[in-house]
Amino acid sequence: MSDAVRESEIAAEQAYLDRVYTRLDQLRISAAEVEKAGYSLARVGNFGALVERDAMVYHAARRRRALESEHDGLVFGRLDLGPDGVSGADAAAVPPAVPGGEVRYVGRLGLRDETYESLVVDWRAPAAAPFYRATPTDRMGVVRRRSIRSTAEKVVSIEDDLLDPSSAPESMAVIGDGALLANLSRATGRGMKDIVATIQREQDDAIRSPASGVTIVRGGPGTGKTAVALHRAAYLLYADRNRYESGGVLVVGPSEVFVGYVSRVLPSLGEDTASLRSLGQLVEGVHATRHEPPEVAAVKGSLRMQRVLGRAARGPVPDSPDRIRILYRGELLSLDKPALDDLRRTVLNLGVKRNAARAKAAGHVLDALWRQSVELLPSGRQQKREEFAPDIAERPEFIRFMRGWWPVLRPAEVLGWLADRHRLSRWANGVLSNKEIGVLAGSISVGDLSVEDVALLDELHELLGDPPVRKRQPRDPFQVAEGVREVTTYADRMAAARAQAVERPTDYRDYAHIIVDESQDVSPMQWRMIGRRGPHATWTIVGDPAQAAWADAAESGRAMDGAVGTRRRSSFTLTTNYRNSAEIFEVAARVIRRVQPDIELPTAVRSSGVAPVERVVASQELESSVRAAAQSLLDQVEGTVGVITPTSRRDEVAKWVADLAPDRLQTVGALDSKGMEYDGVLVVEPSDIREEAETGFRTLYVALSRATQRLTTVGTRAF
Template structure:
């Protein structure tokens, strides 16, 4: 195809794009005017006008934000359909190039012109499905599919797929060799790109799978699993907004680095209501980023910890009083340790959570004391139970005893108890080995955890620690498990705050309509520790430990699920235990399984290195197929320990010169801070240093893997972690180490 024809086709698409952006500007102005007019309606002075004002302002502001967020790359596709693909309702007002057919433009949101004719079809709408799903074998009426790449408001390139040559007119222009591979060669930038313009059919099948039940997506590196999961969230919010926006969509990723990486994808698709959390952020008030060494992580992630934590949460409080003595009417009433232990077991047999049972525990102690008084005192000096209980309960010695024997406990405090090896030995006896008990106890920073519990003791509604608490990502699931046994501390019931209160006794002038609207807003406000999401997406699910599955499952007891992962990348060694925990978390709903088989990220040369590592450990494993070749082989460098810092710096500089986009430096987990210090002063906007575990789900234009052999050897599943690290690059891969891998 000549340059003149290409330039002519680009000019035609530019003319259409100009028309779209003119309309976009008009709609922005209209939305802003409607929003302003909504505020002015308050001047009418009646209740109906105020209700209309609330609705107008809300919807106009939301529409304005959507229009403003979708400026760059607004239109990315065009479908030229033959007569069998005509729908009419979604056709653009453009002369069809196929006789009897129609033209349909696909973009990030739907737009119509002043005559309500279609300008752009929203990518999530059924009319846009052929852009992703049509193939030469199943054309869905598509003759030519065109991908349009633009920067700001300028078309910079177009790429065509001719799906039905027999139906194409002789003069139909077909530009390029296909959009997908050209798009994959572009720089990725600092955050993850949405792949809305390059979704392929196997990916689209998963994105548009039925909303109910469980959707499971498996695929190797570069197959677009994460992008599929995020686009599925956007699709569900579009298809059933009332259900999924009101109930909420939770996206759970493996690390904070990953969450930051994908955080721009959903807003770029017009969705900003989903909640993104890493596994270290799921407990309110905790921001854990540190990972345990593999042997400790294996203990903390095992379902055996459920039994250990149950014993700790239901057992006697360390250093609690083991006897109670009260002088009553000349007689000494006493309860010794065996009697107190029996009372504690009786309370827990009621099935109540520890903090919620504090009043019941006091009642059982008072009952036991009253029964003693009946036995010791003559009938004339005895009191009835309802008279005896308040008399004893108000005594300072009883109050002090209850504070020590049945205190309000927080998860961080109980987790800190596990740092005492003697206590842990009692709770873990018959569950963990002596070696595991020693490892677990040494991993707990008891001083930090107990200090946090003391600091938060004055906040009756707080159940967890601040972000400064020294807990690991693996500890977070243990804190959540402990909360299940402890429950929230009793909190005083406070009267709802009046949103129109200016100062004590002084109220803002407001109408009944405004007050009703404020009451509705308070009624639907979600708590920080929200646990009833409508849909939960779990990415990198192969690394979710059994205890973490229990934690995630509590966030959506009635949710539908999308679970994305790759068994070949699993860092968790006991797949059977993890599968059982996942089954318990998601339930027995109907399932839809999808497998992604094409690696779009890596060049064949890069993926060959990663495949060599994983096949050395698992020769028969099924791997995706890398569909493009760059002609550039990865660079493998070996150096001495003394020269390693200089070699890493030189390799990072070379990669920064070779690629336009980002460079990821991937290190053994325990050496990230050290390597990051070596690279201080290099291009911080484009260079990111991450530990091998935190590299999961990430994508960079150039990747430097430091000490690959150490990554492979730092855990029993280290060969899988190295496989992941080696498959993060789209363009260039360099490894630097002190020994071959």
């Protein structure tokens, strides 16, 4: 699809959006005038007029606030229906794209024009259901579904799904990924049309899989795994809104680049229930993008780290006081390090998390000191435990001791302790090898956290717990002032109660459904982290074992089983690659078959007739050759170009091409290319990508399968 067609379609949607916002402004002004008129009723002076004023003003103000609050992203979808989907009542007053059909616009708020013709269908209305529920095998009359993304009042992008290619007229534009299926379906010959039906049926079965349990979707590059995952999120949210709106849906991706991509192509859901997070963003307040070298990642991702971190979290605080001495009634009461260590272990063996056990720890120290006082003092000078404890507990020296011996610990602080090799050797004894201890200790940098560190922080948070906090009383949303509440209806109060029910803490850990994309790259420790976000959740897990960056598949499988539990599982396999041309995918397939000759790969169903370009150049020519190749791809394709590099050279290569069409070109490391898709791809130093890690062949396989139209490789060695 050319840029001219895309811009023309965006302009058409912008014109409609302008019309909608003009009407919105009219309604907002009208609501404000009604609100103002309501206040004038107070001049009548009787009680009935005051009640009527309060009700009129309240409902007018509520309508005005609704019109204002739904301003951004007001319209987010369009349905082009064929003749079998026509209802008439909810049709927008625009010419239908399908002869005999109609158009519906879906948005956050229902709006009608001055003649009561529909402008926007409220996303909660039955007429909007096809936007969420229609699929290629149950189209509900929809030929084309369009997602509209806007900022303020400006349309910035559109994305189409062609659900019924056979009913789409030749003149119908299809923008985005949907254009691939459109082109396939419009090809001559029965074979291509059969392939389109196969793709749609495979994806639809996975999208509509039962919500309960675990849905596992496997498929190679270009089979639409991510599209299935995101459409499944939309389907579940609409099919069981109460359950998933209150509990929430979490979508986890491998990288920030991937999450940014998904946030642009995810069909707008009309509310903020779906949360998008990368593996480096799952811990509140942490935003990590840096990846560790493979040898470090292998240690930090292993389940063995659970034991190392457990020992660190239960051990003595470095540089903490190793004894307490208090003068009491002429006798010196003291506890030495062995006694204090015994007390620490006793408290932690009670099952209370460390940060929540400070009061218990203080109580055990006071008990030990009191027993010592009973042994040292004659009976006439002894105090009862309930008298002794407050006396000692209020002393400055005891308070200072407790602050040093049992402080509130932060996960990042404990993680930082692992940088001390001597200390780490004690905690990792019998768990990690000497080489692994050295690698781990040298990688700890709390000021520069890696993606792999995030799972360790979450594990430490689980071990340490939160310090006790005082609960706050919930705020009354209808309280205007002390003793004064707004006039409300039963419906208002129920709506407020539902809103409070879905208000979540910043570190939310009880999602109703979790979607994990590129699951083959999730390390065992990361599986533990994700599992804590949904102890009662249902799951959708999407991945491709052939692309796995985690070498120990068995360990990762055990960790995944631990996260999802024993829930019933439904498995689906996608077999058709509709992203890559056959020429491009043959290059990627050749790489992965070197290490897995018997692997089952998806079938690339279209041929472009354009062979990938492979260039081997001298090292001194690499920079200029990369620039030339990137510019050539920008000239050859109308859409996006991805420059994929060895992870260690991403920043270097990015500088080489920084001034080449920054709005269309993106430079990513090989690991961050997972899940991405570009019209043209330039892979830099493919041999280095292959050798970066034990799983380098798989990473290179991923990089070579990101392109939809053109693929070029430039390196100093053949791959």
